[in-house]
Amino acid sequence: AAGVIQSPRHLIKEKRETATLKCYPIPRHDTVYWYQQGPGQDPQFLISFYEKMQSDKGSIPDRFSAQQFSDYHSELNMSSLELGDSALYFCASSLEASEAFFGQGTRLTVV
Amino acid sequence: AQTVTQSQPEMSVQEAETVTLSCTYDTSESDYYLFWYKQPPSRQMILVIRQEAYKQQNATENRFSVNFQKAAKSFSLKISDSQLGDAAMYFCAYRSLVNTGTASKLTFGTGTRLQVTL
Numbered sequence: 001a002a003g004v005i006q007s008p009r010h011l012i013k014e015k016r017e018t019a020t021l022k023c024y025p026i027p028r029h030d031t032v033y034w035y036q037q038g039p040g041q042d043p044q045f046l047i048s049f050y051e052k053m054q055s056d057k058g059s060i061p062d063r064f065s066a067q068q069f070s071d072y073h074s075e076l077n078m079s080s081l082e083l084g085d086s087a088l089y090f091c092a093s094s095l096e097a098s099e100a101f102f103g104q105g106t107r108l109t110v111v
Numbered sequence: 112a113q114t115v116t117q118s119q120p121e122m123s124v125q126e127a128e129t130v131t132l133s134c135t136y137d138t139s140e141s142d143y144y145l146f147w148y149k150q151p152p153s154r155q156m157i158l159v160i161r162q163e164a165y166k167q168q169n170a171t172e173n174r175f176s177v178n179f180q181k182a183a184k185s186f187s188l189k190i191s192d193s194q195l196g197d198a199a200m201y202f203c204a205y206r207s208l209v210n211t212g213t214a215s216k217l218t219f220g221t222g223t224r225l226q227v228t229l
Contacts, residue, residue, distance in 0.1 A: 033216060042202060042219040043156070056216050088154055092217075099146060100206075100217055102156035 002026055004103035006091050012109045013081050021076040021106045025093030031055070032074045033100060034066055035090040043090060049074060081110045113138045115205050117220035124193045125228050131178075132188045132223045134203030142208035145179065145186045146217070151199040159201070162186065164208075190225075198227040 005024040013019050025032050031050050035043035045058035049068035060066075063081075068074040078085060086109050092100040114137045124130035136145070147159040162170045162179050170177050174194075178187045190197055203220040 037154075042221050043217075045216045045218070048216055058216065090156060092156075099144070099158050099161050101158065102148075104153075104155050 004091055004093050004101055006089075006103035006106050008106060009104065010107045010109075012111060014111055015081055015083065017081050017110075019078045019081060019108060021078070021089055021091075021108070023074045023076070023091030023093075023103060025072055025074070025091070026095075026101055029072075029093035029095045029101075031094045031096075031100075032068055032072070033090075033092045033094075034060075034074070034076050035092065037088045037090060037105075039087075046076070078108075083110050086110045113140070113143075113205050113207065113218050115203050115218050115220035117203055117223050119223045120221070121224045121226070123226040123228060124190070124197075126193055126195060128193055129189060129191045130193055130225065132190075132201050132203075132225065134186045134188070134220055136184050136186065136203070136205050136220075138184070138205065138207075140207055144206040144208065145177075146204040146206065147175070147177070147186075147188045148202045148204060148219075149197075149199045150202060150222075151196075156202075160188065193227050195227050195229075198225055200224050 033048040034046040037043045046060040048056045052068045066076045088105045090105045092102045094100040116135045143164045145162045149157045160172045174191045200222045202222045204217045207215045
């Protein structure tokens with residue numbers, strides 16, 4: 001069965017640089033979520049999209065933005081990167097109100 | 112806002128034994144989902160089991176079962192016949208069913224790290 005695909009799997013950026021993370025949800029899923037997980041922490045909700053419209057916003061810094069495209073893939077854009085942005089970034093998708101399935105994550109390291 | 116509490120940072124169980132991980136949550140809503148996710152060292156988030164709040168019957172998935180106490184707002188996970196591969200971080204998560212049809216986020220607890228010993 002198709003799963004949530006995230007790319008890249010690993011990313012190393014310098015401070016003040018920009019990063020773009022991509023997410024391809026499970027086909028026919030209508031909702032995409034982005035989460036940030038720091039070392040030893042639980043996943044923190046950033047933002048979500050339902051049918052390509054932003055539907056909820058969590059603790060996402062103003063330096064970050066996201067969108068969902070017509071083919072339902074989503075991108076998380078992160079600018080002016082800081083050391084504290086180093087984390088595992090998960091994308092998840094779900095159909096209606098059912099369970100969310102997670103991608104393998106993108107490990108971002110800011111140096 | 113909903114909160115999820117996992118009061119056991121770490122648990123240990125011997126192989127083939129049974130262990131129960133605790134989770135409590137706080138909500139004023141009556142309709143919601145509860146989930147347990149497993150995060151092994153690979154850090155992949157894997158769905159273990161889900162429970163709909165309107166269902167009185169406790170969910171079961173093979174060796175995994177839950178004890179859902181709606182009035183007490185408690186949702187524990189029981190792992191029977193523990194295996195080495197069960198060693199992971201386990202997260203309890205809450206999802207509102209209010210405004211279905213829009214994206215309702217998952218709220219996670221802080222996790223319980225489960226060790227499985229020989």
